[in-house]
Amino acid sequence: MSYQAITMKEKLGRFTEQWSPKIIAQMNDYHFKLAKIQGDFVWHNHPETDEVFIVIEGTMAIDFRDGRVDLQAGDMFVVPKGVEHKPYAEQECHIMLLVEPAGTVNTGDAGGELTAANDVWV
DSSP: OOOOOOOHHHHHTTOOOBSOOEEEEEETTEEEEEEEEEEEOOOBOOTTOOEEEEEEESEEEEEETTEEEEEETTOEEEEOTTOOEEEEEEEEEEEEEEEEETTOOTTTTOOSTTOOOSSOBO
16 A cells, blocks of 8 residues: 555645646545636535535635625634535636545535536545
8 A cells, every 4th residue: 555645735736727626535435526616606505415615725705595605714714514505706717626436526405507526536
């Protein structure tokens, strides 16, 4: 077995696409994913799982139908399953998100052009 740390900054340097999460590790049936985001995402929810956002670099917001949470580097927020939300970042923001069951679609129930290919490792 090879023992090697996963360096998030190095992994983030391997891609430029925004709103296209990339898998960096798996723990049991859960994936750890990195993403670069900027601009508006789509309103969506995940009926079967919570969704976590951990900001590595930059700032972002998550809008809810009844409020909003602002996040900066070092912050984390868990969106409960079934809660409709819309992430947003004015400038490019680097996040770890979707510490979630393998196979979970990034756009949840919304689908559409921002749906990223699933199971892409970096």
